[in-house]
Amino acid sequence: MIRLDNLTKVFDTPKGAVTAADHINMEVPAGEICILLGPSGCGKTTTLKMINRIVRPTSGKVFINGEDTTGLNTQELRRNIGYVIQQIGLFPNMTIEDNITVVPKLLGWDKAKYRERARELMDMIALDPDAFLKRYPNELSGGQQQRIGVARALAADPPVMLMDEPFGAIDPINRAVIQDEFLKMQQALNKTIMFVSHDIDEAIKMGDRVAIFRAGRLEQYSTPDELLANPKDEFVESFLGEDRALKRLNLVKVRDVVSDEIGTVSPSDTLETALARIDDFGYQNAILVVNDRRQPVGLISRSQARTTKGYCRDHFQNVPATVSLDDDLRKVASLMFSNDITWLPCVDEAGRVCGQITQRAMTHHLGSRFRPTEPAATAEPATKE
Known part of the structure; x- marks a missing residue:
């Protein structure tokens, strides 16, 4: 569904050219969640923003469902991509219903259709539409506002969603609840999602695939299981932490x-x-x-x-x-x-x-996956077990 072909971004600064993303090549299959992970300044957010052209690539191409997006009108491109950010970005002077239905209105949906869509999405994010749709953002908690941000991104039923640390500002208890609700939604919606995170545990919990970035380059791209079992190099291994074997406990079912x-x-x-x-x-x-x-x-x-x-x-x-x-x-x-x-x-x-x-x-099962193998491929992730 999403393919990045040598995607590169070079920023001109007073101190010279800075390469924020360096020839990024990766594919995200339809219906999967790909987590972009890495230290601050590694290029993960820049890569995400080049997909919907908030940041314009210096070179390279973005393909969505096989179509080269280079020639697409920017507004048309963005209306077909849901976008959720950490700061939420709700319009404070609009009701929750108006916030959710912004894009459907721009696309010319009739009133009955977009209002029904708003109610449907409120049910999906576990907020009572009768209690919340006529409220304003400042009347909601931070966690509730974040859910509205997700609903707004889903309103026009886009095939692709981009999420930039969407749950990062929420306290751990509510973050876990929203993560669980989002994963339940994803089982039904089957969206293709690229998701920037700084949280390794979140990446392992939510990602079908994880991309580790370092200084603008894609270091490793694989399933969470493969990543934890076979980090490509010392950087990836140190970034995952010494408890990576324990982290895999989240991935294995009874x-x-x-x-x-x-x-x-x-x-x-x-x-x-x-x-x-x-x-x-x-x-x-x-x-x-x-x-x-x-x-x-x-x-x-x-x-x-x-x-x-x-x-x-x-x-x-x-x-x-x-x-x-x-x-x-x-x-x-x-x-x-x-x-x-x-x-x-x-x-x-x-x-x-x-x-x-x-x-x-349990010990035998986990240990069998941590026996040394060939290093994981950079651009072709293993299939999910």
Whole structure:
């Protein structure tokens, strides 16, 4: 959907020419989010702004859906590209409805259509249209204004969106909420998005692909998983941080690591049976008690099974936690650490036990991706796993 061909920008300054973006070559497939990441002054925002011609390229070309945009009228180009910035940029003298519908009005939409579009978008960003559409920007919180900025960018249903640190000024709690809502929207909208960020965790969470910039050049362009596992050079590795293996916990789901081999007992089984099952699954120090619907109801520990007689129904302890197939490994690790355990049962949507995840399996899975391989390509990212 977006292709940059040797895109270059040189600024003339009193001290001479400064190359802000140096022959940038990259492609963003339709429906994906590409995060531009790097230290201040590295060229990521300049690259973004050259796409909608806020900054005019010195040389090179921008292709959108295969079309060279060089000959397009600037206004026409921008009306087909949604643009969201950190400062939001809402018009203070306009209502929220008027702010959202600016571009549809310019495109000649009839009143009923653009007003319905505004209500639809308010629902999408989780703000009540009846409560907010007639308000003015100064009556909204910063986080609410940022959501309106996103809605305005989506109003004319553009195929491409450019976002310049759109959530950077929002506090961490609200930022996480808006990020999650935006990702849910993206699943339905399937936009092609280029997104400037300074936050590595945000890039890993939101990006299908990540482009690392350094001094105007594109250092590495790959999926978050590939980037964390195989940084191209020392600069990329240091920029990602020493905890890059831990960062990958956000990318891996329980379903990628879960084992369907899990020992269980029923409430009517004896503690002697429970001890034998624990021995069969030697890396566990406890066995899961499940009811007749295979839902977890408790745990029998090894020490308890050794020293006590009777039935499991009379002696089980509470299950400290369970995880679902769609949880990420960061949540799993947090639950394991907080409960001082090395395994957790996994349940399906109906709450039935469908397997288990162990600390050992997590370590093995993560470690297998960090074995040295050939350096990642600069311009041709690997496909997302």
